[in-house]
Amino acid sequence: KHVQSGSFREPYCPQLEAAMVAQAPMFALQAATPLRQLSRVSISDVSPIGVEQLGQGLVLRAHVFGGMPRDRRSSNTGVAVLTASSVFMLAGRWRESVGRGRRRTARCSKGGAAAAGEEKSAVVIGAGPAGLAAALMLAKDDWKVVVVERTSDPASYDPSRGFMYLIDGRGQRCLSELNPNLLGGLHAASVSMMETKIGILTPKGLKATVNPMKDKTRNSYWLPRHILVSLLLEEVRSNSRIKLIAGAKLTSIHQGSSGGVDVQGSSEGEPWAVGGSLLIGADGMRSQVRTQMEEWDGNRGRFVPEQFDSPSAGLRYKVLTLPSTFKLEVEGGMQELASDCMYSVRGAASTGSKLKFGLIPVRADFGSRTANLITKPEDTLWEVDDVAGLRAYARQQWPHFPIEELVPESELVRFAQDRGGYFPKPQLSPGAAWAGDPKDGVSPAVAIVGDALHCFPPDIGQGVNSALEDVMVLRDALRAHAHGGAAGAAVQAYEAARMPDAVALVEMVCFSAPFQYSQSVWRARFWTASFLGRFLLNKALPSIFDLPTFLLVQRSELPYREVLRRGRRGARRATAALLALGTAAGAVALRAWWL
Numbered sequence: 001k002h003v004q005s006g007s008f009r010e011p012y013c014p015q016l017e018a019a020m021v022a023q024a025p026m027f028a029l030q031a032a033t034p035l036r037q038l039s040r041v042s043i044s045d046v047s048p049i050g051v052e053q054l055g056q057g058l059v060l061r062a063h064v065f066g067g068m069p070r071d072r073r074s075s076n077t078g079v080a081v082l083t084a085s086s087v088f089m090l091a092g093r094w095r096e097s098v099g100r101g102r103r104r105t106a107r108c109s110k111g112g113a114a115a116a117g118e119e120k121s122a123v124v125i126g127a128g129p130a131g132l133a134a135a136l137m138l139a140k141d142d143w144k145v146v147v148v149e150r151t152s153d154p155a156s157y158d159p160s161r162g163f164m165y166l167i168d169g170r171g172q173r174c175l176s177e178l179n180p181n182l183l184g185g186l187h188a189a190s191v192s193m194m195e196t197k198i199g200i201l202t203p204k205g206l207k208a209t210v211n212p213m214k215d216k217t218r219n220s221y222w223l224p225r226h227i228l229v230s231l232l233l234e235e236v237r238s239n240s241r242i243k244l245i246a247g248a249k250l251t252s253i254h255q256g257s258s259g260g261v262d263v264q265g266s267s268e269g270e271p272w273a274v275g276g277s278l279l280i281g282a283d284g285m286r287s288q289v290r291t292q293m294e295e296w297d298g299n300r301g302r303f304v305p306e307q308f309d310s311p312s313a314g315l316r317y318k319v320l321t322l323p324s325t326f327k328l329e330v331e332g333g334m335q336e337l338a339s340d341c342m343y344s345v346r347g348a349a350s351t352g353s354k355l356k357f358g359l360i361p362v363r364a365d366f367g368s369r370t371a372n373l374i375t376k377p378e379d380t381l382w383e384v385d386d387v388a389g390l391r392a393y394a395r396q397q398w399p400h401f402p403i404e405e406l407v408p409e410s411e412l413v414r415f416a417q418d419r420g421g422y423f424p425k426p427q428l429s430p431g432a433a434w435a436g437d438p439k440d441g442v443s444p445a446v447a448i449v450g451d452a453l454h455c456f457p458p459d460i461g462q463g464v465n466s467a468l469e470d471v472m473v474l475r476d477a478l479r480a481h482a483h484g485g486a487a488g489a490a491v492q493a494y495e496a497a498r499m500p501d502a503v504a505l506v507e508m509v510c511f512s513a514p515f516q517y518s519q520s521v522w523r524a525r526f527w528t529a530s531f532l533g534r535f536l537l538n539k540a541l542p543s544i545f546d547l548p549t550f551l552l553v554q555r556s557e558l559p560y561r562e563v564l565r566r567g568r569r570g571a572r573r574a575t576a577a578l579l580a581l582g583t584a585a586g587a588v589a590l591r592a593w594w595l
Contacts, residue, residue: 119144120487121276123263125289127154127244129165129225130450130467131282132232136178137475138278139241141482146274147236148263150283152247155230159411160418162319162370163225164360166193166461169218169556174468177475178235185231190221191340191361199343203400205331208341218554220461222361224370228464245272253279253292255436261444278487279446280474282467285424287452293434296446302431305455308506310426311514311523312457316382318420320357320371320403321411324364330400339364345371349397353379356518357401374517377422390416426456428506433495435488443488447474447495454502456509459516460553466505466560473498501560508564512549534574545577546570 127149175182199208250265262275281289294303324339347354357371436444450467481490515524537545549567
């Protein structure tokens with residue numbers, strides 16, 4: 001606008017001016033002499049050479065300052081003039097914004113978005129893996145971050161939960177981006193799925209096999225939740241740009257009088273107040289941040305989670321803490337149950353349901369491991385609440401797995417009294433971000449990640465991995481909108497980029513592997529037969545038959561929406577093949593009968 005009206009006199013941003021002077025020989029330019037000749041240049045002319053229009057502003061691609069690709073440096077002066085014009089037009093837009101009283105100037109630095117002398121500030125609610133990863137990612141891009149956490153120690157171990165994570169390529173990519181040392185810490189503290197054996201313990205003995213469906217080109221790693229949080233927390237505490245408020249009780253989240261978001265609360269009886277232009281809700285499936293977003297949005301339902309039916313939703317679980325490695329007397333003699341193996345301890349009750357313990361692999365130096373017990377809500381196990389009743393129940397259910405000999409009395413008491421937890425219904429917030437009206441140039445921006453956005457049972461092992469991928473998508477959106485500090489536009493871009501995958505993820509959870517807990521014997525057998533059939537069809541004709549989504553989702557390079565699309569396509573093709581085979585077999589049988 002300034003160029004076309006002739007009112008442009010000098011670049012507002014001195015860094016832009018210095019960059020153009022430094023690059024003048026490469027562009028064959030002399031000062032600002034081309035300005036009058038540029039009055040007929042349109043945005044569409046500029047776009048192909050490094051400038052992209054976003055909303056009310058322009059984004060200048062990095063190669064303008066870093067030098068054009070070699071194959072473009074020999075281009076004619078016209079291309080150079082267009083590139084120069086884009087720089088001056090961008091500077092003019094910044095000056096116009098400042099003239100209107102908006103603080104939108106940007107410094108030309110890595111991830112820079114704040115005006116000179118101003119720091120970008122953010123508040124993260126929740127210090128789980130997603131919240132800590134978000135804080136580290138923001139700090140890496142020069143944000144000052146305050147993390148608010150309800151518990152006094154985010155890395156504490158809860159024996160009644162004992163959650164285990166399987167970190168696949170999505171989670172590994174996020175950790176590597178945060179700090180390569182974090183990925184090294186993951187490898188050192190975990191058990192590789194590639195090396196894990198699977199053991200099945202029954203009254204007839206123990207049988208161990210190699211995982212027949214592992215993908216040798218991709219590796220995942222098992223580790224306890226509190227260990228992963230400890231790795232992230234150590235990184236957070238060593239970062240001077242991040243402050244952690246633990247043991248916090250939130251009292252209010254409101255829009256600041258000068259823009260941004262203010263958060264107030266108390267910790268150990270002491271009040272505190274923090275604020276920033278960006279608020280990230282990583283506070284779980286009952287997110288306070290999401291509730292506040294719904295209120296600010298006019299209670300239109302955009303942040304009220306939608307729930308979906310799943311065969312595994314509503315199942316109850318409880319966790320027994322065992323030694324990491326121990327020996328059992330089985331048929332054939334003493335047998336060691338190694339810490340780095342996965343075991344299924346099958347139930348043997350003569351009446352009622354046959355329950356099974358699931359032992360997830362851990363490193364031996366942890367000293368303990370968890371055994372998960374997952375049941376129907378009405379199972380008679382939940383009528384047991386004392387050690388005597390637990391011993392009687394265990395002798396009937398697992399005579400080949402004497403838990404009273406494996407754990408101390410105190411753990412038997414805790415396990416008997418523990419009321420466990422429930423698998424949630426898959427749920428999804430229809431919206432992932434909210435941006436308010438700007439005040440003094442600052443637009444309050446809010447985004448939710450992890451369970452606050454999408455929550456579901458652990459059927460396909462994507463809870464923590466999808467949460468860490470949320471953080472990566474949000475990081476990319478913030479970087480793409482770095483100029484001018486446009487956090488509001490950034491979170492809206494995050495929502496647009498992430499919601500299609502979030503929808504696909506929650507949808508595939510509902511059918512990918514819900515019967516692995518043996519809550520319905522016949523449905524579980526039908527699902528297993530279908531799964532194995534599609535797996536074998538893929539092995540025979542991989543170009544025609546896609547893998548089931550339970551296996552496809554492990555291909556972390558595929559977006560969730562692509563996993564869902566291929567999974568559906570594979571199901572349709574497998575069904576068509578089965579119908580064709582059945583029709584052919586019926587025709588042969590009919591012909592034989594007729595003859």
